[in-house]
Amino acid sequence: MIKAFTISALVCSLLQSAFACTTALVTKGASADGSVFVTHSNDGYTGDTSVVYVPASDHAEGEKRAVYPSACAREPYPTYNTDYTPRLNVKGRGPDYQFKGEKETLPLGYIPQVKHTYAYLDSNYGIINEHGLMLGECTDSSRRIGYIHPDKTEGIFYSSELGRVALERCKKAREAVELMGKLIDEYGLWGTAETLLVADKEEGYVLEMAPNPSGKGGFWVAQKVPDGEFFIAANQFRIRRLDPENKDQIFNLAMLDELKNLGWAKYDKDGYLDWLRSIDSNEYSHPYACLRRVWRGFDIAAPSLKLPAWVEGYDTYAYPFSVKPDKKMTVDDLMKIHRDTYDNTEFDYSKGETGGLFAHPYSFGLYNKERVISVTSITYIWINQVNDKLPAPISWIALTSPAQSVFVPLPVAPITKRYSRVDRKHYDPTKAYWAATEVGTLTRGYYSALIPIVRQTAGDLEAKSKQKIEDSLNLSKDEFNKMLIDNADECFSVWKALPSKMVEHIDSGANLKYAKGHEPKYIKINSYKNTNVEMENLIAKNAINDRNVALIEDEQELIALNSDAAQSRQSKDKGSDKTEDAQLNSKNQKTDTQNAPAPSSADKSDRTDADTQTDTQTDTQNAQAQSLTGKTDKSDNTKTDKLKEKMPQ
Numbered sequence: 001m002i003k004a005f006t007i008s009a010l011v012c013s014l015l016q017s018a019f020a021c022t023t024a025l026v027t028k029g030a031s032a033d034g035s036v037f038v039t040h041s042n043d044g045y046t047g048d049t050s051v052v053y054v055p056a057s058d059h060a061e062g063e064k065r066a067v068y069p070s071a072c073a074r075e076p077y078p079t080y081n082t083d084y085t086p087r088l089n090v091k092g093r094g095p096d097y098q099f100k101g102e103k104e105t106l107p108l109g110y111i112p113q114v115k116h117t118y119a120y121l122d123s124n125y126g127i128i129n130e131h132g133l134m135l136g137e138c139t140d141s142s143r144r145i146g147y148i149h150p151d152k153t154e155g156i157f158y159s160s161e162l163g164r165v166a167l168e169r170c171k172k173a174r175e176a177v178e179l180m181g182k183l184i185d186e187y188g189l190w191g192t193a194e195t196l197l198v199a200d201k202e203e204g205y206v207l208e209m210a211p212n213p214s215g216k217g218g219f220w221v222a223q224k225v226p227d228g229e230f231f232i233a234a235n236q237f238r239i240r241r242l243d244p245e246n247k248d249q250i251f252n253l254a255m256l257d258e259l260k261n262l263g264w265a266k267y268d269k270d271g272y273l274d275w276l277r278s279i280d281s282n283e284y285s286h287p288y289a290c291l292r293r294v295w296r297g298f299d300i301a302a303p304s305l306k307l308p309a310w311v312e313g314y315d316t317y318a319y320p321f322s323v324k325p326d327k328k329m330t331v332d333d334l335m336k337i338h339r340d341t342y343d344n345t346e347f348d349y350s351k352g353e354t355g356g357l358f359a360h361p362y363s364f365g366l367y368n369k370e371r372v373i374s375v376t377s378i379t380y381i382w383i384n385q386v387n388d389k390l391p392a393p394i395s396w397i398a399l400t401s402p403a404q405s406v407f408v409p410l411p412v413a414p415i416t417k418r419y420s421r422v423d424r425k426h427y428d429p430t431k432a433y434w435a436a437t438e439v440g441t442l443t444r445g446y447y448s449a450l451i452p453i454v455r456q457t458a459g460d461l462e463a464k465s466k467q468k469i470e471d472s473l474n475l476s477k478d479e480f481n482k483m484l485i486d487n488a489d490e491c492f493s494v495w496k497a498l499p500s501k502m503v504e505h506i507d508s509g510a511n512l513k514y515a516k517g518h519e520p521k522y523i524k525i526n527s528y529k530n531t532n533v534e535m536e537n538l539i540a541k542n543a544i545n546d547r548n549v550a551l552i553e554d555e556q557e558l559i560a561l562n563s564d565a566a567q568s569r570q571s572k573d574k575g576s577d578k579t580e581d582a583q584l585n586s587k588n589q590k591t592d593t594q595n596a597p598a599p600s601s602a603d604k605s606d607r608t609d610a611d612t613q614t615d616t617q618t619d620t621q622n623a624q625a626q627s628l629t630g631k632t633d634k635s636d637n638t639k640t641d642k643l644k645e646k647m648p649q
Contacts, residue, residue, distance in 0.1 A: 020235045020284060022293050022373055023136035024334065025197045025204045028387075029228035032328035035387040038199045039334055040125065040136035041402070047072055047124050047379045048087040049433045051397060051410070051419040052096045054164075056119040056130065065114075066090070066107035069150050070160040072124040073191040077150065080106040085423055087124060096420040109156035111187060117168035121395055121412055123380065126163035130412045131171040132386035132393040135163045136197035138235050143280040144264055145210050148190050153215040155188025162189075163196055173200045177207050177222045177250055184209060185252060189218035193281060195233050201386040203227065205250070208237045210279050212258075219259070221251035221275055229322040230329060232297035232337075236290040236314070237281035238321055241272040274315075282314045288370050292347065294319055296373060300337050301325040309346070331396060331407075334383050335462070339403040341372040350447075351517070359515035360447035361403075374403040376444065380433075383407065389473055391480035399436035404443040404451070406436075406458040408491045409465050411481035416488050432488075435496040442502050448515035450502050457498055461491050 026037040068090065069082045076083040081103040089102045120129035125137045137159060148155070162180050170176040176198050193210040209220040223239050225231045226248070231238070244253060259265045259278050266277035283289045295309050302323045311318045325333075341361035342348050347370065350361040362376050383396040393412055397419075398405040410419070418432040428434055443450045465487055472483050505511055514520070 020289065020371060021138040022232070022234045022297075022338070023138045023195065023197050024230070024232040024297060024337065025136065025199055025206070025225055026230050026329050026334065027204055027225055027227045028202060030230050030325055030329055031387075032330045033387060033389070035331075035385050036134070036199050036201050036204060037329075037331065037334055038128075038134040038136045038197050038204065038384045039338060039382065040127075040138070040197070041338055041373070041381040042124055042137075042379045043375065043377045044072065044124075044379055045377050046084045048085045048422070049379050049399065049424050050086070050096070050123070050422045051127070051380065051415065052094065052122045053412070053414050053420070054094050054097070054120050054122050054168075055414070057092070057117050059113045059115055059117065061115070063113040064110040065112065065165070066092075067109050067111060067156045067161050067165075067187070068105050068107050070124065070158050072160060073158045074147050079151070080108065082106075085425065086421075093122075099421075108150055108190075109187065111165070111183070114169055118171075119412055120164070120167040121410065121415070122164065122167075123382075125160045126167045127382055128384045128386075128393050128395050128412055129167040129170075130393070132201050133167055133170055133173065133176055134197075134199045134384035134386065134393075135167065136384075137163070138195045138233050140193035140195055140208070140210075140235055140237055140281055141284050142193040142210055143282055145193060145213060145279070147192050148211045148213075148215075150190045153188065153190045153211065155190040155211060155215065155218060157183060157187055157189055158191040159189075159194035159196055159209065166198070171200065173198045173203055173205050174250075177205050180207060181220055181222070181250065181252065184218040184220050186217075188212070188216055193237070193279065195237065197231075197233075198222075199384075201388065204231075206231060206233065206239060208239055208275070213262075219255055219279065221249065221255075223250075223321070224248035225322050228324055230298075230301045230325050231322040232294055234290045234293035234297075235284055236294075237276045237279060238294075239275045240277075240317075240321070241268055241270075242275050243272055277315050286370065287314070290314075291316070291319070292342075292370060293373050296340060296342060296345075297337050298323050300340065301329065301333070331383055331385060331466075332462075335396075335402065335407055337373065338381055338383070338398075339374050341374050341403060347372075350515075355515065355518060356447075357514050357518050357520065358446050358448045359518050360444050362444065374401050376401050376440070378402065385409075390469070391473065391475055392477045394469070394484070399433045400440045404440040404454055406461050406491060406495055407465075408432075408461075408488050409469065409484055410488060411484040413481040413485065416485055416492070418488070418492050429496070432492050432495070435492060435498075438499045439495060439502070442499055446506060446512065448518075449506065449512050453502055453505060454498070457494065461494060465491070 021043050022039075022041045024037075024039045026035070028034055028036050031037065068088060069077045069080045071077065071082050071084045071087065081089070082105050086097070086099055086102065088097045089099045089105050090097050091104075118129045118131060121127040126135045128134045150156075150158075162183060165183065166176040166180055170179060180196070180198075189209060189211040191211065194208070196207045196209075198205045198207055204225045205222045206225060207220065207222040209218055212218050221239055221242060223246075239249075242251060242256065243249060244256075256265070256273055259273065264278050264280075266274045268274045283291065291311060291314065292309070295307055298305065298307050298319060299309075302325050304326050305323060308318055341350070343350065343361065348361065349355060349363050349372065350359040354363045355361065361372060361374075364376065378401045380397055380399045381402050382398075385394045385396065394409045395412070396407040396409050398407045416432075418430065422428070422431050422433045424433065439454060443454050468483060468487055472480050475483065
C-alpha cells in the first residue's frame, strides 16, 4: 500500500507542478499598522475564477451540513457533478452558487449543522469571514502520500471544504484550528497534502495536513507564527520538530505512534519527530520549485539575514520557520512579494532568451522549470487584512498574475457582480476577471513597453483605495462595506479602459522599442548589390558611387560643390568651344564654298543656331559627369576632398 502511494505521489507532483500556490502570513507585531495579513495566490489555468459572497444563515435543529468534493483538488468528479467551473451548484450557499441548467453537485457526506453560520467570501478555497477569520492555502507534495481519489477512501474532507466549515463557525484562529483537527480525526481526509494558514486580528497559525493511507482520519499539525514575525510557504511543509511540550503547537499525540508504526517516523538530532521528513514533503517536479519562493519572500522581508539561495536539499534547515522582518511590513510589501519575478537576481527569466524581444519575466509552457512567485497561471490572489481600526475586514484581491494586475479591496458583503459567476471559457466584458486578462495578455506581449503604464495605473488605483480606507475609519460597518463596493466598481471602470490606452501607446509599433539586450540580430548591409551587368556598367560609366553617397555625412554640401564646379567648367568650356567652333565653321565654309552651291542667308542662320544649342547641351552633360567623377578644377577639389575624408571607409 505504501509503495503504491509513493508512485502516485511522484505522478501527482509532475501533473500539478503548473498549479502551485504561494501563501504568507504577517503577524500583528510585524506589521506597520498593527494589522494581521494572510495572503494566497491561487494558481491554475482551469480553476473557477469567481469570488463568491456566502451569506450568513440560520439553520433548523437537527439539520445536516453537506460536504462537497472540489475539482481544485486535482480533477473533475463526474460521479458528484463536480467540475472546474462552476465549482459548486448547490442550495444553501447563496444565489451565486446556484446555476440553472446545471446538474446539482452531490455531497460526499454530511456533518451536523450548527444553529447559525457566518458570512464569508469564497473562491476555490475559503478567503475570509465577517469576523475577520482569514485563510490562505497551498497544495503540498509528499513521497509518502500522493493524491487520493475521494472514491478510494472513507475521508470526506478536502482542505477547501474544511476551511469553509471553519469560516462558517469560528471567529478565532486557534478555535478554527482545533475544529478542523477534530473534523480530520472524525471524518477523514482525501486529496493531497495541504497547508492552510489560519489567522484572526491577534494571531496566526500554520496548519499542515495529509491523508492517511488507511482511508481513515488523517495526519495534521498546527504551529503558531511568533508575534513580530513573517511566514511564507510554497507547496511544501514548513513545520519540522514536533514537541508535545510546545504550547504553540497543536496536534493529536496519537499521530506520533501511528507514524512510527507505519515506518515513516524520522527524528532530528535531539530525538524529536521531524514532521516534514516523516511525511517526506519534498519539492515538486524539480529542486527549488518550492524553496526558491520561500527564500525570495524571506529575502525581501529580511535582506539583512542574507539567507542562501542555494541549499543542500529539500529538507534544509537553512531557512527558519519564520523571520523577523527588517522593517514593519505593510500591504504594499506583500503586494511587492506576490508581484515578484526574481527581478535583478540570477534567476530572472527576463534577462535570458525566455524574456523574448520585450523582456517578459515568464517561461511559457515550461512547467518543469523553476517558477517565480508571480506567474501567468495565477487565477487570483488575495491579501486579507484585519486590525482594530478597520470598521470591517478587507480582502485585497487581484485577478490573474498580480504583476500585471491591480489589487482591489473587497468587503465581506454582497460584492459587485463583476467578481462572481465567471466562466473563463467565454469572454464577458462585464467581469473583472476578463478586464484583468485583457490587460495581462497585452502586457505580456509587449512587456518592457507596456509594464510601466500598467504599474503606474495600478499604483494610482491602489493609492486611492488606501486613502479612501483611511478616510472611512469612522464609518459604520455597512457604510464602510458600501464604500468598498463603490470603489471596486470605479477600479473596474479604469482597468476596463486601460487596454485602449495601451494600444494608443503602441500606435501600430510607432512607440515600440526592443528591450535593452534583447534586440534581434540584423543583417548589416554595407552597399547595394545588383547582378544586372548592364546596370553595373551604367553605374560605372556615370561614376555613381552608391556606397559613398549612402554613407557620406554631408551629402548635400558635396552635391552643391559639384554643381558649382560644373557651372564653372561649363562657362570656361563655352568660351573655348566658341573659338573652336568659329575656326571650324570658317574652315567648313571654305570647303563648302568650294564643293557646293552657296546657301541662302536664312538657311545659314538656322544651321548656326541649332549647332550652338546642341554644343551647349553637350557641354553641360560633360561638366556634370566630370563633377561626379571628381574631374573638376583643382581649386574645387580641395574642399571636396576634405568632405570625402569624413566618410567611413
